[in-house]
Amino acid sequence: METDEKTKHTGRPSGYKPDYATQDYIQGYIDECEDKEKLVSLCGYAVYIGTCEKVMYDWANKDALFRKSLDIIKQKSKEMLINKGLGNKYNSTIAKLCLSANHGMKERSDVTSNDESITIKMPEKMKDV
Numbered sequence: 001m002e003t004d005e006k007t008k009h010t011g012r013p014s015g016y017k018p019d020y021a022t023q024d025y026i027q028g029y030i031d032e033c034e035d036k037e038k039l040v041s042l043c044g045y046a047v048y049i050g051t052c053e054k055v056m057y058d059w060a061n062k063d064a065l066f067r068k069s070l071d072i073i074k075q076k077s078k079e080m081l082i083n084k085g086l087g088n089k090y091n092s093t094i095a096k097l098c099l100s101a102n103h104g105m106k107e108r109s110d111v112t113s114n115d116e117s118i119t120i121k122m123p124e125k126m127k128d129v
Contacts, residue, residue: 016059020049021066030076039090039098040076078103 019025029048033040046053060067078099085095099105112118 015051015055016063016066018065020059021063021069026069026072029073039080040073042070042073042077045070045073074103078105 026045029045030040032038032048033044038044042053042056046056049056056066056070060070081090081095081099081103084090085092085099096107100107
């Protein structure tokens with residue numbers, strides 16, 4: 001029994017469209033967010049294109065251009081959080097939380113070692129305890 005091209009694929013179609021990775025599509029999403037004064041986010045982009053974040057990550061694993069598009073969205077989100085957090089357009093505490101949770105930024109100050117590792121030596125008397 002022969003199988004034709006149309007019946008080779010099983011499962012549900014992914015719904016991915018190459019347009020989702022284009023600069024015009026990404027910019028359309030960013031412009032819509034800015035018009036509505038909303039933060040650009042991966043979650044928001046998933047809603048914009050009618051899918052969920054997990055599916056987007058699957059697409060990004062298969063398509064380098066789409067992965068780059070998600071990186072652009074993350075970068076725009078970070079830029080908005082920094083600038084609007086500093087400009088009091090966003091609550092600074094929430095902006096700080098989002099930057100920490102989603103963008104790897106954290107508040108810290110190292111006043112003891114200048115970011116060098118610290119080695120603690122035990123006194124000889126304490127080693128036997």
